[in-house]
Amino acid sequence: MVAEVSTADRYSRFAHFEAKGHSPLYQELASGVAADAEMLALLDDSLPKPKRQPNLLLAAVRLCHGVAADYGQFRGWVLDDPEPVLEIMRTHSTQTNEPARTAAMLPILSRIEGPVALVEVGASAGLCLYPDRFHYDFDGHQVGPESSPVRIRCAVEGPVPLPERLPEVVWRAGIDLNPLDVRNEDDVAWLRALIWPEETERQERLSAAVEIARAEPPLLFTGDLLSTLDSVVARAPEDATVVVFHTAVLNYLSPEGRESFYRKAMDLPVTWISQEAGGAFPEINAKVPEQRSDKALFVLAVSGEPIALTEPHGGWLRWFG
Ligand SMILES: C[S@@+](CC[C@H](N)C(=O)[O-])C[C@H]1O[C@@H](n2cnc3c(N)ncnc32)[C@H](O)[C@@H]1O
Structure with a gap:
């Protein structure tokens, strides 16, 4: 049986294997989510698994609020008023065009x-x-x-x-x-x-x-x-x-x-x-x-x-x- 990857693990892996070396800010934000029980519960309780992906959350927050200065500001934006961010995550997908x-x-x-x-x-x-x-x-x-x-x-x-x-x-x-x-x-x-x-x-x-x-x-x-x-x-x-x-x-x-x-x-x-x-x-x-x-x-x-x-x-x- 393949072990389930938790949302915390997904964010932690994203921080260390994808963002590290490319985006110090996203490394900080994803590490922050991985260690934040309130944020993890929000994602797990509100979204189906494929929609909990780090890139989707990061882009949704960016679209709603702009670029966060640090994790404190980022979590405040999400937890103070989660619905707009969650709605973007439900209705959008990662479609990066390069x-x-x-x-x-x-x-x-x-x-x-x-x-x-x-x-x-x-x-x-x-x-x-x-x-x-x-x-x-x-x-x-x-x-x-x-x-x-x-x-x-x-x-x-x-x-x-x-x-x-x-x-x-x-x-x-x-x-x-x-x-x-x-x-x-x-x-x-x-x-x-x-x-x-x-x-x-x-x-x-x-x-x-x-x-x-x-x-x-x-x-x-x-x-x-x-x-x-x-x-x-x-x-x-x-x-x-x-x-x-x-x-x-x-x-x-x-x-x-x-x-x-x-x-x-x-x-x-x-x-x-x-x-x-x-x-x-x-x-x-x-x-x-x-x-x-x-x-x-x-x-x-x-x-x-x-x-x-x-x-x-x-x-x-x-x-x-
Ligand atoms: C990461 S984007 C890449 C876009 C572009 N090829 C590029 O390299 O810039 C992947 C795209 O594939 C689309 N896609 C994923 N699964 C698909 C499917 N089964 N049929 C058609 N498009 C699909 C997504 O909607 C998304 O727009």
């Missing part, structure tokens, strides 16, 4: 000749659907419009086939259980609240990517990726190479759901780019040539073949030799 994740895919996309139709599953607001509009800097190797407000820096290691051009994207579509709309201020405020307070560069990138997407909003379909993918792929222009991709999505699915998606993606007549945490697809993971202790790192794979490791927010790319 356009920098496109950097790892660019070496693959840029080698496709002719028109490309992009289909992103788990697209959130669809900000990863604009790799042809961003400026990239791969350790000094630059590609993309110099005038682009979205500047993405990606460190590279190994024999990365550095892109010399951008793909010719002629069609972009996304699928999400709950697509966010870049034209909707509440949706954009939620995307902002999901970025950790110290990550100012990510906030700036989000604002710039939202401006690009607002100028030409993506086609987003509401639905489950398993049941909706075929019909969206069928809408793509016939003369384009269809690329189905996803980043940071498959861990939302059960192991059975991931297995079904793997089979579907392998069977479709498309180029399939997957960028997911190491354990998402055992079939792909088994072929990764490099052993690594950090399972949170993403594996980049093309049509089932692993080709690189990537930093989960797009900061670096390590191509397999």
Whole structure:
């Protein structure tokens, strides 16, 4: 029998393994919740288990009140008036949208000749659907419009086939259980609240990517990726190479759901780019040539073949030799 992970453990693990080294404030806040019986009781008594996750609470408080100065202020905001925070947690989910994740895919996309139709599953607001509009800097190797407000820096290691051009994207579509709309201020405020307070560069990138997407909003379909993918792929222009991709999505699915998606993606007549945490697809993971202790790192794979490791927010790319 697998032991239940308590809410206190979840917050403690989040503080020590996720926030530590990235967000001193969120490390303090999550450690505070882990040791606070009143806060833990509120979460356990008011929310179903999946809704008690640290990132959701932290973003909900941020949306309601702003950035807390310390744990005392944070707990005061929540416990003095819990309902607004709890309501956000019930009605929202973690949908962080990080356009920098496109950097790892660019070496693959840029080698496709002719028109490309992009289909992103788990697209959130669809900000990863604009790799042809961003400026990239791969350790000094630059590609993309110099005038682009979205500047993405990606460190590279190994024999990365550095892109010399951008793909010719002629069609972009996304699928999400709950697509966010870049034209909707509440949706954009939620995307902002999901970025950790110290990550100012990510906030700036989000604002710039939202401006690009607002100028030409993506086609987003509401639905489950398993049941909706075929019909969206069928809408793509016939003369384009269809690329189905996803980043940071498959861990939302059960192991059975991931297995079904793997089979579907392998069977479709498309180029399939997957960028997911190491354990998402055992079939792909088994072929990764490099052993690594950090399972949170993403594996980049093309049509089932692993080709690189990537930093989960797009900061670096390590191509397999
Ligand atoms: C962490 S976000 C990643 C967004 C984007 N791919 C990125 O990397 O910036 C994961 C997204 O997947 C969506 N999602 C989760 N399960 C899904 C499913 N079964 N079908 C469609 N979308 C799903 C969530 O709603 C969320 O917007």
